[in-house]
Amino acid sequence: MLAPVNVSLESLNLMTLSPMLIPIIGALLILVIDVIKSGLDKTLYVVLSLLFLFMDFSSLIESAGIFTQDGTIMGVFDVMLIDGLAILSQFIIVGASMLFIPLALTHKRFHEFSYPEFFALFLFMIAGFQFMVATDNLILVFVGLETSSLALYTLIAMHNRDKSFEAAVKYFTMGALAAGFYSFGAMVFYALTGSVELNQIATVLAANQYVDIGYVLVGVVFMLASFGFKLSIVPFHTWAPDVYEGASASMAGFMSIVPKIAAFVVAMRIFEFLIHSGVVWLEVILYIFVVITMTAANIWALVQTDVKRMLAYSSISHAGFVMAAILIGTTQANSALFLYWILFSFTNLGSFSMLWISRQKHLPDHQRSDHSYDKFAGMIKTAPIAGTIMALFMLSLAGIPPFALFWGKLYLISSAVTGGYTVLAIIMALNSAIAGYYYLKLIVYIFMKEPVVGNDGHIYASNATMSLKYIIGFAAIGTIFAFLAINPLLEFITSFVYNSGY
Amino acid sequence: MLDHILSILIFFPALAAMFGFIIHKDSIRAYGVVVATIEFALSLWLWFAFDSNVSGMQFMEQLPLVPAFGINYILGVDGVSLFIIILAAFFTMIGIASLTDTKDVKNMIITLLFLQMTMAGVFVALDAIVFYIFWELSLVPMLYIIGAWGGPLRIYASVKFFLYTFAGSLVMLVGMLFMAYFYYQATGAWSFAILDWYRLILPESFQLWLFVAFFIGFAIKVPMFPFHTWLPYAHGQAPTIGSVILAAILLKMGTYAFIRFSLPMFPDASVFFMFPIAILAIIMIIYTAMVAYAQEDVKQVVAYSSVSHMGVIILGTFALNVEGISGSIFLMIAHGVVSGALFLLVGVIYDRRHTKMMNEFGGLASVMPRYATIFGLMMMASVGMPLTINFVGEFLSLLGFYQQSHILTLLAGTAIIVGAIYMLAAYKKMFFGVVTKEENKNLSDVNSRELIALVPLAIITVWLGIYPKPILEPINKSVESIVQLMHDKSTTQEAKSRIPNLIKGVEITRTSSEEAH
């Protein structure tokens, strides 16, 4: 007979679950409402999900408060792990999602938003990501990963155009493969250590001095493969451009930020202890990955003819750039990662939203794709303010000071310098120079070309509503005045990262 | 107000530019002139308030920006930067005042005001990152000016200009980060403040690498010999106002940065690299002068000539003694005035004939006597005629470098020969001979709007050529302190011997001057 299970609720420490539970409840609520009365307007759902995200955010703030007092918290049979990384990344996830949701309030009707399921799935996805980052248990990571991914595939597909289905299928299939890799990797670690908790795996491996390093590496390889997929590390990146192109601009913007930060945090948890315990091989491989990813993606971005696809490649390159932080693995580097990502999310969300508001239902014949460059030719003449803002985001992405992303680059490169990765630092610098070219290309189109005949500039705001404009304005202001926020952000992040031992 | 004059100098034009969007485009020119004039007046006020007996920084301002990472908003001005700031304000003013009718003049003027902000910022920044911010930011308006109002190849030219400089300065940024890191290792605190970095004595091996990193950034900006090819394109395509400001101010950022960063921070490296750089400078001087001689487009002649003159400036900078460095700083001003004026003059003829090809002209001296006269004056200034502004600078620069190397100075001195060759040839082609082309027969001479810009420049050219003292004195003070700092900081024997120790030097100046009196 098994002994009866008796667990005291205090030891469960359920509050650790609250940030994830809130969106789940929200999602269920939305579904229930729909069951009771269908055909309600999307605005209701938008606002509801915003509300729940707000609650989520506030509960995060609360747990942040707790963390600052008495450090890392475990909970629910020590499955949950609320440390600095978890909180920071959840801040980013939820924050970005709050910026994303209002993008549903477009001027034109898009049929995905008319389904309440869309918002339900969205909230589930958020919960999934939060689970991913808030645990060091491989099972829970897996669950979170898949929940979010499956939701994401569906959301992409709901955009309901040929391309979006193609994108969804591609993403899904490769995701399935990645899931396979992940589980296999987890299995290997489990086989080696008899545990699926990262900290225990670490301790066990350390205890036997990595005798069977070969097997560890096999496990690492599969983990690398699966997270390489999530983080779109070359050569696992192939899905990214197509999915970005297929998905709606807003969704693409979202994908370029939230899933990646979640993946980054997990990658950080998994790989850092390996690197620090001196697995040279992993260091070398990561080095190669970082360099190849940022360089190759940049080079491909150069030759794109569609702005959205260019942005897709550029965010691959940014991901590679940030991957360097995991390679370097100092506290400064890890804080740089978060700083970079916060700033990046502002700018990137802004630029994708710019594409989003200029989304046409039907393409004029001179335009080969939704957001081909020549669509933006002479924008400064037809829509000066929109053009300026667009250019602003491009400059920020290119890392022109004092705009947001410059500070991220600055701090990250600096961490490479202090970490002793001189060559890497220079490669990173030069890569931002290459990247300059394609961002500049768009600016050239906006400012220096003549508008295509018949383009009176209304297309740039054809899809705009007040709320979208607010979002963009918010992003723009964040991008310009980033330099005021850097110092508090830096101190906040650094303390959190440091206190959670990274 | 005087305590924050530097911030005002930086942000007043930016703010004005913001408001500029409101103003109707018919009256924007007037607005621009007013703003630029106020800015210029402010800079003049700065000059009068400036105490030329103080060698250090003045009007310092300090605000925390990212204290956690040692980045602060520090401003200050000394003799080195003071006059370039004034020059920048001045050129913005006359640039807008003499702006010929262009399309979307509103955007142009707003852009110019933003450009003015960045230029002021670069020269007053005393924190590496703040410096870097303005340094990079200055690319953007120039990019727009070239790309939107330029010639047929404008996009190629502007993108080339941007990316080339951008790539260079990113390497420089890495250098800065290293510098900050070394400072952190030495003191345990992050700081990007230049004055803090001055106090940091690095071993030579570090200095060499850092010097190279900074050098790449600066050399591309200057531009020095192998990196110079963006300049002819930029100048060739840019509208007049663009070339003027590019030549007069933006190029000076590079040479200024050499004096502000490279010399005081890496004295040993400066000595180590003195001869290689001098040789580069000499190549710049002779080679580009010859290339200029081969040009058919008068604007290209002026463009290459400014590369050639920048060579002399670099040479003077790396003379590493007071004469040379103050000479090179003075030559920065001089070259700014002269090349700026020359570009304006080219613009004058371009507005009339819409071509810059010299074989299109000939005999203009009889058609446009006033134009020919001013052009002649500026040309003579640019070939370094004594009692014009350029001579003082070139003389001092060469004089200074002569202490370091006789033979190299002899080679560099050929500047006065080759310079004369291409300039006189160009002048002959354009102004002498009989008027052949029908369309040249009745060109109108320079009009009042153009004179607004040209006459002041002509006056400055002669005035400072005859009486450079008011500028040379403050420069001299600051330079003396820099040289002394370099001497004290230098670790290698070589450097100690190459960089003069002024403690006694100062005495000599006084006695000798007294004897002469």
Next chain:
Amino acid sequence: MELYLYLALFAPLAGSLFAALFGASPRIKIAGIVPSFLLFVSFLSSTVLLSYILSGGEAVHVEMMTWMATGNLYIPFGFVVDQVSVTMMMVVTLVSTVVHIYSIGYMDHDKGFNRFFSYLSAFVFSMMVLVMSDNFAGLFIGWEGVGLCSWLLIGFWYHKESATWAANEAFIMNRIADLGMLIGIFLVYWNTGTLQYNQAFAAMPNLDKEILTWMGIFLFIGAMGKSAQFPLHTWLADAMEGPTPVSALIHAATMVTAGVYLVVRANPLFDLIPNVGLFIASLGAFVALFAASMALVNRDMKRIIAYSTLSQLGYMFVAAGLGAYWVALFHLMAHAFFKALLFLGAGNVMHAMHDELDPFKMGGLRKAMKWTFIMMTLASVALAGIYPFAGFFSKDLILEVAFVENHYIIYSVLLFTAGLTAFYSFRLVALIFHGEERYKLFGIHPHEAYKFMLIAMSPLLILAVIAGSMKMTYFEMIVNLLPNHEYHIHSHLTFWIMTIGTQLFVIAAIAFAYKKYANSNVKVPDGTSKIENCLYYKVLSNQYYIPYAYEEYLVKPYRELSSVLWRHVDMKVVDATVDGIANIIYTTGEKTRDMQSGNLSTMLKWMVAGTVGLLSLAVVFGLAVRYSGEIKLFLSGLGVQ
């Protein structure tokens, strides 16, 4: 006294600026008269200063204001009037006053009248700065200033290609020399710590020989340019493209003698380095002969006179080089007078002949232009050095110097050159004023120049005649500043033999010239006569092919090299590299973008391939670790460390 100094210095500037006011407007007499008057003022004040100095007054030294002061360098605008500079001031102001007044007539019909006077006065000002400055930098200001003005004036008729070409040639050649000058100045500064004459010269004796030698050489290179010494001489002949008064003032009397002035001024330096001095003297002698030989056959009135100027400059350098500075200065002065006279006379002739320059096309002009005839003849006599004209005293003195200093080669060269001088000057006179009236063939009706022009020339005439008599007074004055070597041939016999011999030789040369060119059967050469086809004639009339050589072997290559550097090096190499890098990156993108085929199974293959690749790497690494021991053993077996 300072007042007079400033007056002398700045009156010309005022005149220049005044004329410049009318620069663009049509010709107006006042623009010529005022500068001339101001120059006269300057002349008067110079005279005052001269008398002051003559009466044994202290040298006037003023420091107007600082020019440059940085580091240890201190350069004021300082001016000094001592025996040497006052001599030059006299020469300059006198000749230029004359030339100004003369020009009012000469430029009468030129539409650039006003412009001309502003240039001319500007030149005088720069010349005054040159001679009055008390430091090398100030000297250099004037040095460049006169260069600029001569550029303006040679190219005065800028519509003439030849004129502008000559102007640029002159400027650039001078620039080459100026570089030497500049280096010399640097040497002075870095070794003496100052550029003031008095301090610098005071410091020089303690410097070591080599440095001094270099100083001397470089400064002299500067002098060579201005004074058109070989090999920088070609510009002077071409400079004759300018208006004749300009040739008279700049290219005969004043500017070209600046080089001599420099050597004289720097006499403390050159005294310390006699070997350089000797070189200067030898070069001078060579140039004297060389120039004279070219004058022999030339068929351009002005060029002939120009070459004679060159040759006379050679004489001066001989004197200066041999340390007889005062002699050089004396000859400079005398020469200024008669050579200016000669040029102005030539100007008259040109006017009469409607700018015809070939003396062979003239002949028999003495009836038409009596006064000009007389003046030019007397000037030529003076130039030839016949007793008691100016040339005799100054030039024979130089011969004596050479003799006394035992440089017999130089002596004989100079002696021979004296003969040539006499010959070519009178060849010119004969061709112009005697023989058949060949100009009739060209239907020209010559007329004498304006009265006031002739009157203006008269002071020069007088001085050309009597200047020699001032020798002793001048000597008295000058030795206060310059080393006072009296040059006396010790045995009276030799002295008389030499003098008389020289005179006879010269007269013979004159007679020969008359015999050959004053008779009625001189024809306008048409390139057929035997003499024209003989080698020597060709070589001489082509100026030893030196201008040709410069054109071929310096100018052309420079031009071609330039365009090669631009089209091939700058565009095809330097720039192409930059663009090349960009293109490489871009094309790599174009080539490799096919990796993104868009086909799902390819994508999956990429993923799996990536994984497998990593896996194999991992396995290799793992095995390597596991069997590291064996591997080490194996490697050591192979002898690898």
Next chain:
Amino acid sequence: MEIGLNHYLVLSTILFAIGLIGVMRRKNLLLLFFATEILLNSVNIAFAAISHYYGDLTGQMFAFFVIAIAASEVAVGLGLLIVWHKRHGNIDLDYMSTMKG
């Protein structure tokens, strides 16, 4: 002979390899999904075996989760597949390459 842990692991590895090959070779979307299922299930075998070997339930828990997730994956996947088939009348991978470069 007695079946030990290694046999299970080898088996799972082989299955995994088969799955990978399937993933690479299959052009038919449906079969592709099968291949991914093989991948996951191979891992399940291994988990079960290992957890038996260690005698703790974590592995089996993991396996259950994997099964659950596999199921949901199939649900989503099939959904997508059906929509695709509705629109294009085929489920061949080579036809879904409108986006490239």
